Amino acid sequence: MSAPRVPGGNPADPFPIVNEALDILAHQQVYGRDPATSAALTWGYLGGARWGGFDIVDGTLTLTNSAENYLVVARSTGAMTTSTSMTNWNNLVDYARVFHITTAGGVPTVIRDCRGGPGGVHGQADGGGGGGSAAPLITDATAARAFDPSDAGSYVRFTATGAKTGTFDVGDGFAAPEEYHVANRGASGNLTLSGSGVTLNPPKGGTLVLEPGDTVTVKFVSSSVADVFGSTEPL
Secondary structure, three states, X not given: OOOOOOOOOEOOEXXXXXXXXXXHOHHHHOOOEOOOOOEOOEEEEXXXXXXXXXEEOOEEEEOOOOOEEEEEEEOOOOOEEEEOOOOXXXXXXXXXXXXXXXXXXXXXXEEEEOOXXXXXXXXXXXXXXXXXXXXXXXXXXXXXXXXXXXXXXXXXXXXXXXXXXXXXXXXXXXXXXXXXXXXXXXXXXXXXXXXXXXXXXXXXXXXXEEOOOOEEEEEEOOOOEEEEXXXXXXX
Protein backbone atom coordinates (compact mmCIF):
# COMPACT_ATOMS: atom_id res chain seq x y z
CA MET A 1 0.00 0.00 0.00
CA SER A 2 1.51 3.31 -1.06
CA ALA A 3 1.82 6.28 1.29
CA PRO A 4 -0.84 9.00 0.94
CA ARG A 5 0.09 11.82 -1.37
CA VAL A 6 0.57 15.19 0.30
CA PRO A 7 1.21 18.19 -1.95
CA GLY A 8 4.88 19.12 -1.64
CA GLY A 9 5.45 16.39 0.91
CA ASN A 10 7.85 13.49 1.05
CA PRO A 11 6.75 10.65 3.38
CA ALA A 12 10.41 10.01 4.15
CA ASP A 13 10.89 13.60 5.35
CA PRO A 14 7.86 14.78 7.35
CA PHE A 15 9.24 18.23 8.20
CA PRO A 16 8.19 19.93 4.92
CA ILE A 17 4.68 18.53 5.44
CA VAL A 18 4.51 19.91 8.98
CA ASN A 19 5.88 23.28 7.88
CA GLU A 20 3.35 23.53 5.07
CA ALA A 21 0.53 22.71 7.48
CA LEU A 22 1.73 25.44 9.85
CA ASP A 23 1.88 27.92 6.97
CA ILE A 24 -1.76 27.15 6.14
CA LEU A 25 -2.77 27.92 9.74
CA ALA A 26 -0.46 30.91 10.19
CA HIS A 27 -3.29 33.45 10.28
CA GLN A 28 -4.73 31.72 13.36
CA GLN A 29 -1.58 32.44 15.37
CA VAL A 30 -2.06 36.21 15.14
CA TYR A 31 -2.39 37.77 18.61
CA GLY A 32 -1.77 34.37 20.18
CA ARG A 33 0.52 34.06 23.21
CA ASP A 34 4.23 33.93 22.36
CA PRO A 35 5.97 31.66 24.92
CA ALA A 36 9.38 32.99 23.89
CA THR A 37 8.61 36.55 25.03
CA SER A 38 6.09 35.89 27.81
CA ALA A 39 7.31 35.89 31.41
CA ALA A 40 5.78 37.05 34.69
CA LEU A 41 3.63 40.09 33.83
CA THR A 42 5.10 40.51 30.34
CA TRP A 43 2.63 39.13 27.82
CA GLY A 44 4.18 38.39 24.45
CA TYR A 45 1.98 37.97 21.39
CA LEU A 46 2.55 36.75 17.84
CA GLY A 47 2.21 38.57 14.56
CA GLY A 48 3.43 37.26 11.24
CA ALA A 49 0.23 37.65 9.24
CA ARG A 50 -2.39 40.17 8.20
CA TRP A 51 -5.52 40.96 10.19
CA GLY A 52 -8.19 43.47 9.23
CA GLY A 53 -5.97 44.80 6.44
CA PHE A 54 -2.98 45.37 8.76
CA ASP A 55 0.40 43.64 8.88
CA ILE A 56 0.70 42.43 12.47
CA VAL A 57 4.16 42.06 14.02
CA ASP A 58 5.25 40.36 17.24
CA GLY A 59 4.94 42.48 20.37
CA THR A 60 4.59 42.56 24.16
CA LEU A 61 2.23 44.11 26.69
CA THR A 62 2.61 44.62 30.43
CA LEU A 63 -0.20 43.15 32.54
CA THR A 64 -1.43 44.69 35.79
CA ASN A 65 -0.84 42.50 38.84
CA SER A 66 -3.68 41.31 41.08
CA ALA A 67 -6.30 42.35 38.54
CA GLU A 68 -8.53 41.32 35.65
CA ASN A 69 -6.73 42.26 32.42
CA TYR A 70 -8.77 42.68 29.24
CA LEU A 71 -6.74 42.48 26.01
CA VAL A 72 -8.38 43.91 22.90
CA VAL A 73 -7.49 44.93 19.36
CA ALA A 74 -8.63 48.21 17.81
CA ARG A 75 -10.46 47.39 14.60
CA SER A 76 -9.30 50.69 13.07
CA THR A 77 -5.55 50.08 13.56
CA GLY A 78 -4.95 46.42 14.46
CA ALA A 79 -3.12 47.54 17.62
CA MET A 80 -3.51 45.40 20.74
CA THR A 81 -3.81 46.96 24.19
CA THR A 82 -4.59 45.83 27.71
CA SER A 83 -6.67 47.46 30.42
CA THR A 84 -8.24 46.60 33.77
CA SER A 85 -11.35 48.44 32.57
CA MET A 86 -14.06 46.61 30.61
CA THR A 87 -14.94 49.71 28.55
CA ASN A 88 -13.18 48.62 25.35
CA TRP A 89 -13.87 44.92 26.03
CA ASN A 90 -17.59 45.66 25.85
CA ASN A 91 -17.30 47.95 22.81
CA LEU A 92 -17.49 45.29 20.13
CA VAL A 93 -18.04 47.85 17.38
CA ASP A 94 -14.58 49.41 17.73
CA TYR A 95 -12.63 46.58 19.39
CA ALA A 96 -12.16 42.83 19.05
CA ARG A 97 -11.53 40.63 22.09
CA VAL A 98 -8.29 38.68 22.47
CA PHE A 99 -7.61 37.46 26.03
CA HIS A 100 -9.14 37.92 29.48
CA ILE A 101 -6.34 37.27 31.98
CA THR A 102 -6.46 37.14 35.78
CA THR A 103 -3.18 37.89 37.55
CA ALA A 104 -1.93 37.32 41.10
CA GLY A 105 1.52 37.05 42.66
CA GLY A 106 3.14 38.62 39.63
CA VAL A 107 1.96 35.98 37.13
CA PRO A 108 -1.14 35.09 35.11
CA THR A 109 -3.30 32.67 37.09
CA VAL A 110 -6.27 32.28 34.71
CA ILE A 111 -5.98 32.76 30.95
CA ARG A 112 -9.14 32.85 28.83
CA ASP A 113 -8.50 32.80 25.08
CA CYS A 114 -11.42 34.68 23.49
CA ARG A 115 -9.99 35.06 19.98
CA GLY A 116 -12.34 32.50 18.45
CA GLY A 117 -15.56 33.49 20.20
CA PRO A 118 -18.16 35.97 18.96
CA GLY A 119 -16.61 39.40 19.31
CA GLY A 120 -13.12 37.91 19.13
CA VAL A 121 -10.42 38.72 16.58
CA HIS A 122 -11.26 35.49 14.70
CA GLY A 123 -14.99 35.60 15.43
CA GLN A 124 -18.07 37.67 14.65
CA ALA A 125 -17.81 41.42 15.06
CA ASP A 126 -21.14 42.04 16.78
CA GLY A 127 -21.02 39.26 19.38
CA GLY A 128 -24.50 38.07 18.43
CA GLY A 129 -25.78 34.83 17.08
CA GLY A 130 -27.03 36.15 13.75
CA GLY A 131 -25.59 36.24 10.30
CA GLY A 132 -27.83 33.43 9.11
CA SER A 133 -25.42 30.72 10.23
CA ALA A 134 -26.43 27.86 12.51
CA ALA A 135 -25.74 28.33 16.22
CA PRO A 136 -22.85 26.12 17.38
CA LEU A 137 -24.04 23.18 19.48
CA ILE A 138 -22.53 22.65 22.94
CA THR A 139 -23.57 19.57 24.90
CA ASP A 140 -22.95 19.93 28.62
CA ALA A 141 -23.26 16.73 30.67
CA THR A 142 -22.12 18.36 33.93
CA ALA A 143 -24.22 19.59 36.84
CA ALA A 144 -22.89 23.16 36.71
CA ARG A 145 -21.76 25.47 33.93
CA ALA A 146 -20.15 28.90 34.23
CA PHE A 147 -21.10 30.60 30.99
CA ASP A 148 -18.37 32.55 29.19
CA PRO A 149 -18.51 35.11 26.36
CA SER A 150 -17.02 32.44 24.09
CA ASP A 151 -20.40 30.66 24.42
CA ALA A 152 -22.23 33.63 22.82
CA GLY A 153 -24.41 32.62 19.90
CA SER A 154 -24.23 28.95 20.88
CA TYR A 155 -26.98 26.47 21.73
CA VAL A 156 -26.02 24.96 25.09
CA ARG A 157 -27.82 21.69 25.74
CA PHE A 158 -27.71 20.41 29.33
CA THR A 159 -28.10 16.62 29.39
CA ALA A 160 -27.20 15.59 32.96
CA THR A 161 -29.82 14.10 35.25
CA GLY A 162 -30.52 15.72 38.61
CA ALA A 163 -30.32 19.40 39.56
CA LYS A 164 -28.23 21.63 37.28
CA THR A 165 -27.08 25.26 37.35
CA GLY A 166 -25.96 27.78 34.76
CA THR A 167 -24.24 30.94 36.00
CA PHE A 168 -23.36 34.26 34.35
CA ASP A 169 -20.61 36.20 36.17
CA VAL A 170 -20.22 39.90 35.32
CA GLY A 171 -16.45 39.53 35.75
CA ASP A 172 -16.27 37.40 32.61
CA GLY A 173 -17.12 40.40 30.44
CA PHE A 174 -20.51 39.83 28.84
CA ALA A 175 -21.82 42.53 26.50
CA ALA A 176 -24.86 43.54 24.48
CA PRO A 177 -26.10 42.22 22.10
CA GLU A 178 -24.82 38.71 22.95
CA GLU A 179 -27.28 35.83 23.00
CA TYR A 180 -27.06 32.44 24.71
CA HIS A 181 -29.52 29.69 23.79
CA VAL A 182 -30.06 27.24 26.64
CA ALA A 183 -32.04 23.99 26.91
CA ASN A 184 -32.61 21.48 29.69
CA ARG A 185 -32.62 18.11 27.93
CA GLY A 186 -31.80 15.98 30.95
CA ALA A 187 -34.12 13.06 31.67
CA SER A 188 -34.72 14.53 35.12
CA GLY A 189 -33.79 17.47 37.32
CA ASN A 190 -34.36 21.18 36.89
CA LEU A 191 -31.83 23.64 35.48
CA THR A 192 -31.56 26.94 37.40
CA LEU A 193 -30.03 30.02 35.80
CA SER A 194 -28.42 32.67 38.00
CA GLY A 195 -26.26 35.76 37.76
CA SER A 196 -23.29 36.91 39.80
CA GLY A 197 -23.29 40.67 39.29
CA VAL A 198 -25.61 40.05 36.33
CA THR A 199 -29.36 40.70 36.60
CA LEU A 200 -31.35 38.06 34.71
CA ASN A 201 -34.90 39.20 33.98
CA PRO A 202 -37.20 36.14 33.74
CA PRO A 203 -40.06 35.88 31.25
CA LYS A 204 -43.40 37.41 32.27
CA GLY A 205 -45.03 35.07 34.75
CA GLY A 206 -42.00 32.80 34.67
CA THR A 207 -38.87 32.05 36.66
CA LEU A 208 -35.24 31.21 35.94
CA VAL A 209 -35.93 27.50 36.45
CA LEU A 210 -36.07 25.18 33.44
CA GLU A 211 -37.70 21.77 33.75
CA PRO A 212 -36.59 19.02 31.34
CA GLY A 213 -37.77 20.11 27.91
CA ASP A 214 -37.67 23.86 28.61
CA THR A 215 -35.62 26.11 26.30
CA VAL A 216 -34.74 29.80 26.66
CA THR A 217 -32.62 32.54 25.15
CA VAL A 218 -30.55 34.82 27.39
CA LYS A 219 -30.17 38.19 25.65
CA PHE A 220 -27.73 40.72 27.11
CA VAL A 221 -28.92 44.32 26.91
CA SER A 222 -25.88 45.64 28.79
CA SER A 223 -22.79 44.16 30.43
CA SER A 224 -24.75 43.42 33.62
CA VAL A 225 -28.38 42.96 32.52
CA ALA A 226 -29.92 40.22 30.39
CA ASP A 227 -33.49 39.35 29.43
CA VAL A 228 -34.53 35.71 29.49
CA PHE A 229 -37.31 34.63 27.15
CA GLY A 230 -38.70 31.23 26.37
CA SER A 231 -40.12 28.32 28.33
CA THR A 232 -39.51 28.34 32.09
CA GLU A 233 -41.38 27.20 35.17
CA PRO A 234 -44.22 29.58 36.18
CA LEU A 235 -44.18 31.65 39.35
